[in-house]
Amino acid sequence: EAQVTQNPRYLITVTGKKLTVTCSQNMNHEYMSWYRQDPGLGLRQIYYSMNVEVTDKGDVPEGYKVSRKEKRNFPLILESPSPNQTSLYFCASKSGDLYEQYFGPGTRLTVT
Amino acid sequence: GENVEQHPSTLSVQEGDSAVIKCTYSDSASNYFPWYKQELGKGPQLIIDIRSNVGEKKDQRIAVTLNKTAKHFSLHITETQPEDSAVYFCAASMVNFGNEKLTFGTGTRLTIIP
Numbered sequence: 001e002a003q004v005t006q007n008p009r010y011l012i013t014v015t016g017k018k019l020t021v022t023c024s025q026n027m028n029h030e031y032m033s034w035y036r037q038d039p040g041l042g043l044r045q046i047y048y049s050m051n052v053e054v055t056d057k058g059d060v061p062e063g064y065k066v067s068r069k070e071k072r073n074f075p076l077i078l079e080s081p082s083p084n085q086t087s088l089y090f091c092a093s094k095s096g097d098l099y100e101q102y103f104g105p106g107t108r109l110t111v112t
Numbered sequence: 113g114e115n116v117e118q119h120p121s122t123l124s125v126q127e128g129d130s131a132v133i134k135c136t137y138s139d140s141a142s143n144y145f146p147w148y149k150q151e152l153g154k155g156p157q158l159i160i161d162i163r164s165n166v167g168e169k170k171d172q173r174i175a176v177t178l179n180k181t182a183k184h185f186s187l188h189i190t191e192t193q194p195e196d197s198a199v200y201f202c203a204a205s206m207v208n209f210g211n212e213k214l215t216f217g218t219g220t221r222l223t224i225i226p
Contacts, residue, residue, distance in 0.1 A: 031212065042201060042216035058213060090155055099144050099207050101214060103155035
């Protein structure tokens, strides 16, 4: 089954404790992206990657890092999480020559 | 940058009636307009999309219309059913095979009343 997977689905952590949210897709998509979803704000792009070793900032990149060492994986790294990063996070992917983007199931992160 | 506004934020309709959700966008360079349905605890699911060279697209009970001149697009759901209850998001993007960031509206919570 073609899908985007994320782990963990739920995470509660404390301020300053480094964490990584993994994203993997099995569709051989070139383009991958991270969004955060906050009430009343819709989804906002954090980082994106057009292909392996090619990443760039989206609209709200502060406090986040990403890497793209393999085509299928695009982890989101929070080096020192803060409470304002409490949010619902979604990974998305698309084929380089098509329009449609597909989203993962989401990771709900709480930083206390 | 692009800005997408979506209305209404909540919508309740009787089962069997039609529902319409409207969005406006600001960047005339946007050329791709998808609609996503998000159910509780799940990620956004693409339900229909339209490109800027098309004025209307239909898929069974769902249709989307685009008015490029006015910079607005709408989702129409006919013969609504209880399983249509969800949050719906519109989005706009300039697909140039670079950063195809989706700029989302703030969502519409649709409730179908049995």
